[in-house]
Amino acid sequence: MAVGTVLVTGGTGYIGSFTTLALLQNDYDVVIVDSLYNSSKVAIDRIELICGKRPAFYQVDITDEAALDDVFAKHPEIDSVIHFAALKAVGESGEIPLEYYRVNVGGSISLLRSMSKHNVSNIVFSSSATVYGDATRVPNMIPIPEHCPIGPTNTYGRTKVMIETVITDHVEAQRRNNKKAGKPYDQWNGALLRYFNPCGAHPSGLMGEDPQGVPFNLLPLLGKVATGDREKLLVYGDDYASHDGTAIRDYIHVLDLASGHLAALKYLRENKPGVKAWNLGSGRGSTVFEMIKAFSHVVGQDLPYEVVERRQGDVLNLTANPALANEELKWKTQLTLEDACADLWRWVENNPQGYRQDPPAKLLEA
Ligand code: NAD
Ligand code: WQD
Numbered sequence: 001m002a003v004g005t006v007l008v009t010g011g012t013g014y015i016g017s018f019t020t021l022a023l024l025q026n027d028y029d030v031v032i033v034d035s036l037y038n039s040s041k042v043a044i045d046r047i048e049l050i051c052g053k054r055p056a057f058y059q060v061d062i063t064d065e066a067a068l069d070d071v072f073a074k075h076p077e078i079d080s081v082i083h084f085a086a087l088k089a090v091g092e093s094g095e096i097p098l099e100y101y102r103v104n105v106g107g108s109i110s111l112l113r114s115m116s117k118h119n120v121s122n123i124v125f126s127s128s129a130t131v132y133g134d135a136t137r138v139p140n141m142i143p144i145p146e147h148c149p150i151g152p153t154n155t156y157g158r159t160k161v162m163i164e165t166v167i168t169d170h171v172e173a174q175r176r177n178n179k180k181a182g183k184p185y186d187q188w189n190g191a192l193l194r195y196f197n198p199c200g201a202h203p204s205g206l207m208g209e210d211p212q213g214v215p216f217n218l219l220p221l222l223g224k225v226a227t228g229d230r231e232k233l234l235v236y237g238d239d240y241a242s243h244d245g246t247a248i249r250d251y252i253h254v255l256d257l258a259s260g261h262l263a264a265l266k267y268l269r270e271n272k273p274g275v276k277a278w279n280l281g282s283g284r285g286s287t288v289f290e291m292i293k294a295f296s297h298v299v300g301q302d303l304p305y306e307v308v309e310r311r312q313g314d315v316l317n318l319t320a321n322p323a324l325a326n327e328e329l330k331w332k333t334q335l336t337l338e339d340a341c342a343d344l345w346r347w348v349e350n351n352p353q354g355y356r357q358d359p360p361a362k363l364l365e366a
Pocket of ligand 1: 107127196
């Protein structure tokens with residue numbers, strides 16, 4: 001008997017696929033909706049290869065409320081939603097803001113409306129540390145606690161702040177309205193999970209990040225340098241106020257991130273807190289130069305780089321204070337940066353075509 005049934009939007013994407021795997025491994029049933037805009041259905045085959053279970057899948061766009069209604073109607077057993085589906089390219093969000101607001105904010109509204117019609121009332125949402133913007137503008141806010149004032153520096157981040165607001169307003173209204181009507185009200189709950197910098201891959205080498213377009217995050221780009229697809233890494237600025245001049249981020253292994261979603265879901269079900277935000281990070285900050293060194297170490301060669309101008313919108317330091325998640329969710333990162341680098345390299349080295357190739361036999365035998 002399943003512990004529960006979770007609708008995972010964006011479940012074939014990077015973090016969604018690892019969270020689906022963790023849910024299945026912990027006896028949840030999973031129904032995925034994904035438009036496949038930035039992912040491939042092969043992720044589902046790999047999930048099944050690793051855990052022997054397969055989630056239900058529907059190719060649905062989250063802005064299509066009627067299609068979401070059909071999925072909820074077909075699966076009345078769904079009791080919770082984990083909402084990953086979104087557009088996430090920071091640079092692009094400044095070029096086509098209306099599309100980002102339409103998909104991210106509009107899609108979240110369609111989802112909440114459809115959930116409400118089908119009495120599904122727990123939502124775990126993929127927010128981002130980017131909502132804090134430049135936390136160094138506020139004294140003593142590094143490492144960043146959840147009460148740090150928000151102030152995103154880009155359109156993508158502003159969509160995340162808006163969705164956090166929409167979820168909070170809707171959940172609070174549902175609780176108030178139900179209470180007034182004398183109905184049970186505390187079944188409406190939301191977790192706003194602010195991820196720091198997700199990275200890494202499955203230790204089997206069978207699952208990893210495989211976006212449809214070009215990657216723009218540091219570790220996937222370092223992977224491309226290691227395989228020779230890129231000549232060198234461009235380091236965006238070495239004049240930051242850090243010990244080596246490069247910017248600091250809190251890199252979190254995707255397996256730890258996935259388990260954070262299960263912890264949040266459990267907390268919502270057991271404590272019915274209304275809406276709460278939690279940082280999901282390790283609490284350890286690493287500079288770009290430290291990341292180049294760590295990844296070069298697992299690859300076994302010094303990866304070439306060149307220092308260039310700062311990237312517009314980048315901030316000095318985004319390091320989490322994860323104390324609230326540690327205490328309330330009883331969740332803590334278990335894996336190190338070195339684990340993430342080694343797992344990423346195993347994925348990249350063995351699957352140069354990502355999900356567009358079959359996994360090498362040696363991985364299947366392992
Ligand atoms: P991803 O692109 O791999 O996954 C997103 C998934 O959503 C993809 O499978 C994509 O096909 C799907 N999708 C996009 N638009 C859709 C639509 N209109 N309808 C249905 N499906 C749609 O990205 P990810 O890195 O796995 O990110 C997952 C979530 O976490 C996103 O909300 C992202 O904003 C958030 N997040 C990511 C990071 C990160 O660095 N990866 C950091 C913080 C927050
Ligand atoms: C990390 C560090 C760069 C590439 C972004 C989003 C954030 C979240 C995670 C979704 C920075 C430096 C990078 C390169 C470099 N995504 N860098 N050369 O910018 O911290 O966060 O992804 O929610 O919202 O803003 O991640 O991996 O792009 O960069 O020097 O080629 O590496 O300047 O200091 P970032 P990143």
